[in-house]
Every structure is written in C-alpha cells, then in structure tokens.
Amino acid sequence: xxxxxxxxxxxxxxxxxxxxxxxxxxxxxxxxxxxxxxxxxxxxxxxxxxxxxxxxxxxxxxxxxxxxxxxxxxxxxxxxxxxxxxxxxxxxxxxxxxxxxxxxxxxxxxxxxxxxxxxxxxxxxxxxxxxxxxxxxxxxxxxxxxxxxxxxxxxxxxxxxxxxxxxxxxxxxxxxxxxxxxxxxx
Numbered sequence: 001x002x003x004x005x006x007x008x009x010x011x012x013x014x015x016x017x018x019x020x021x022x023x024x025x026x027x028x029x030x031x032x033x034x035x036x037x038x039x040x041x042x043x044x045x046x047x048x049x050x051x052x053x054x055x056x057x058x059x060x061x062x063x064x065x066x067x068x069x070x071x072x073x074x075x076x077x078x079x080x081x082x083x084x085x086x087x088x089x090x091x092x093x094x095x096x097x098x099x100x101x102x103x104x105x106x107x108x109x110x111x112x113x114x115x116x117x118x119x120x121x122x123x124x125x126x127x128x129x130x131x132x133x134x135x136x137x138x139x140x141x142x143x144x145x146x147x148x149x150x151x152x153x154x155x156x157x158x159x160x161x162x163x164x165x166x167x168x169x170x171x172x173x174x175x176x177x178x179x180x181x182x183x184x185x186x
Contacts, residue, residue: 062092074105084113107137111142
C-alpha cells in the first residue's frame with residue numbers, strides 16, 4: 001500500500017496516463033524511484049492499463065526499458081493484448097537468463113499464445129534456471145497428456161543423472177502432470 005508522496009506521485013502519473021499525454025511514459029520509467037521497488041511492478045502495470053497501451057507502445061517500452069520496465073510490460077500483456085502480436089516480447093524474455101523476466105513471460109498471455117514447441121522449451125528453461133513452475137500460467141492444462149513434454153523431461157532427467165547433477169525439484173511434479181488426461185473442451 002502506497003502512502004504519502006508515493007501515492008500523490010502515482011495519482012499524478014495515472015492522470016497523465018488516462019489523458020495519454022507524452023509524459024505518462026516518463027512516469028512509467030520512474031515508478032521504481034517514486035513508489036519503491038516492492039510496488040514498482042504494480043504501479044507500472046497500472047499505468048500501462050490506464051493508458052490502454054497498444055502493442056506498438058508495449059513493444060517500444062519493452063525494447064527501450066531496463067529489466068524492471070520489461071517485466072511490467074510482460075505482466076500487463078494479458079489485459080492489454082488479445083492477439084499474438086506480443087509473442088515476440090515473450091520469446092525475447094525467454095532468451096534471457098533473468099529469472100524475473102522468465103517468470104513474468106510465462107504468465108497467462110504465454111499460456112494462451114505460445115506454440116506447444118516454444119512453451120515446452122520455456123518450461124525446460126524454468127527447470128534449468130530454477131524458476132518455480134508455479135510461475136507458469138496454465139501449467140496443468142498445457143502439460144496434461146503432453147507426451148512430447150514427457151519425453152523431453154525424461155531426457156533432461158537422464159542427462160542430469162548421468163552427469164551426477166541433482167534433478168530440479170519441480171521436475172517430478174511436471175512429469176506427473178504429463179501423465180494426466182488432457183482437459184476436454186466442451
């Protein structure tokens with residue numbers, strides 16, 4: 001919960017975002033300094049939603065932003081972009097080694113828009129980098145009955161075991177999900 005000057009600053013920023021003045025983007029960048037790092041993601045995603053940022057704006061802010069701004073863009077995707085046009089942003093985040101970006105990239109937008117191939121590799125990256133699979137939106141639904149994912153996980157486990165390395169703590173859970181029946185849509 002923001003108090004005092006941080007709340008006043010955010011209120012001003014939201015007015016600028018609602019009016020879609022050019023100044024709102026500078027507020028987006030400065031949110032961490034004014035709201036504090038624990039509240040920066042929430043403040044930034046609120047600004048993006050209030051400004052109704054389109055895919056082009058989100059792409060520009062993502063590519064010109066630091067990790068914190070990129071994370072906020074990824075977190076805001078489900079409420080701002082309904083089609084696949086922001087998938088390249090998710091794919092870019094998945095190529096990084098920044099676990100906060102990887103976790104943000106695998107939210108509801110990715111669950112809806114990533115291809116099965118890309119989603120499987122993203123899940124493996126979570127296991128490899130230590131991102132908890134609880135960050136992966138739609139995990140149970142997408143993993144259910146996925147025999148290719150099961151094969152990839154078994155291969156990964158075999159490689160780690162052969163190398164004398166420990167298995168990721170979440171690997172058995174995900175492997176068990178692949179053995180469940182897929183959810184039938186009605």
